[in-house]
Amino acid sequence: MKPEVIPAAELESRVKTAKEKLDAHAYETVQWHFHDSTGSPFWLEKKRELKFDPLKEVKNFDDIKKFPEFEDEWLRGGPIDRWVPKGLAGQPVYVFETGGTTGIPKSRMVVTDHWTDYENFSDTLPDKYFPRGANWLMLGPSGPRRLRLAVEHLCQHRGGICFCVDLDPRWVVKLIKKGWMEHLEAYKDHCIDQALTVLEAGHDVKCMFTTPKLLDALCQALEKKGKSFADTGITGIFSGGTEFTPQFTRFCVEEYFGGPPEESGIYMTPTYGNTLMGLACSKPVSKEEGYKISYYAPQPRAVVEVVEFDNYNQPVGYGESGRVKLTTLTKEFFVPGFMERDEGEREQPYAAYPWDGVSGVKPWRGIASSTTVGVY
Template structure:
């Protein structure tokens, strides 16, 4: 059942029942087997994996019986996602479907890309079921304050708005240009470009379009609040009641500042409810446990199992998860008919968290750029 208010969620840290844990694990094992059968069968398989099959030391069709058997695959190399032909990723069983291509990264060199057909719609339709109705009312229009271009986020948020009966207003934002400005040290140009993006958003919010919900990255939400304040108004006065956001800069400290200073207080006081998410082109959206003043704005994410799995693994032994509360690298496995990615090591790290009542599988908190790579990471608008 869709939660109607934030209070309808179980309190943060509420453990699942043994039955919930067992059912979730059974669903994951079944999804892993079904996905591998699909991608490695000659009649439905993905050309990339059918070709890669000859290099494997085992037969995926006969030797994958559960999720843990995916450890038999070698570490997924992100270079496999750079360059073409992109059709090698389209499974034979879906070859007659219209195909999208979404890009991720690519601030230098050839960007990584993945094909998509309906995954982005499915991911965001499932996410829709987690949104509290009183803050994200059905039929409300949305503002998409984030990257445009060859990224899945714009189309995904637009689908979310349409799925909920609304219309999405999008701004034009090129994060690769932002990264170049930062690397060149052109901070005055960066400030003007950010102002250009915020001006687009303010125009939408003040044009009488009945926009009540929005997506925004942390930096852009903060800049939008300041821009509205300069104009003598606020998100609440413009009619915004529900915000979902995402990015590694979504920290407890920023959340506290945003809720208490920018919004004017928690939802029951300000009328503005914000939910953090952690997502990317490969995974979809990881939802968070409720983020409240009572739990010091701690943010714990849980992947959209069984379609995707997040594990917090040892920095050196990436087939081993770290103990609960310990720090490790984020490792992602994607398990859909459109895309199979076993064991992709993310550019993020965090702490492993125990299963939660609404999401009865492991979570991750404190998500931040992977420390051994962070020196080369430009966060930009995110």
């Protein structure tokens, strides 16, 4: 599948409309989170420390820069209900964790954001390869992470039943840090065995979520059985992680799948996301563009900017490298200027997503040599 191409004037019009929608959404979100009747205890308390009045001085998205850099330590520890907006009081609350391989994990409260994010993402999936009513396999991290519940909801939203494996990424990180590679391989085999058991049990699974490393391990396990990925019957793969590279994508398409979707009948869409942002979709990936992967945040609910390494309020030029900056704008959660642990290149808007994107995502150079990534 190739990206939609439209005349420059039409693209310019879509970019302008998207910017206007984002400005209005940013204003409404700040009004909600900082009004005494609807805001969360955290932001209402933080308002007293600010050198400006968000209710009066944030009129558009650019005004979000007036907030100080968001500190991820604010998300570590409780009480978690300090993040629950008064306007949502009394509703059932989920807690999802991100990070936390050592020490206290970062936590995010959620009411229905994960459902909304994945319902919106569902609209981007081609029904030809992700059939409505099809059953899914969730081969990824479980436990207190939102992925398991979110993928299950995506499956149910599309009319199917989701089968899940049990995977604890914190244990994987500990194995890596201890150098217990034999144990690591055994645990990976354990997770893949769970997946193979589901796929061989006659449940007619047609779609799946997985990560690049687990997809690679699954394909290798199938080859040892004398089978190919096509033998699973899966036609749609939704995958994500910084380990997603053009090289890996090319290998999957050309070696594991047997060609592009038009020939193999297998479609894979990369995504870039986390507990704070939701899901950034990718432009359709093609051989003609060197399997380049460009991601676009789910505006206006979340915005990704690629900014200078030494000035987080200054975007880099198109095609230039910078650090990834995230702003989350929902009624449940407001995060202004969160500096991700990733970097990449700033990409031009395009027809389906008329706002800036990011490509070449990889660990931020400031921590790349001191962190464990791609554990899935």
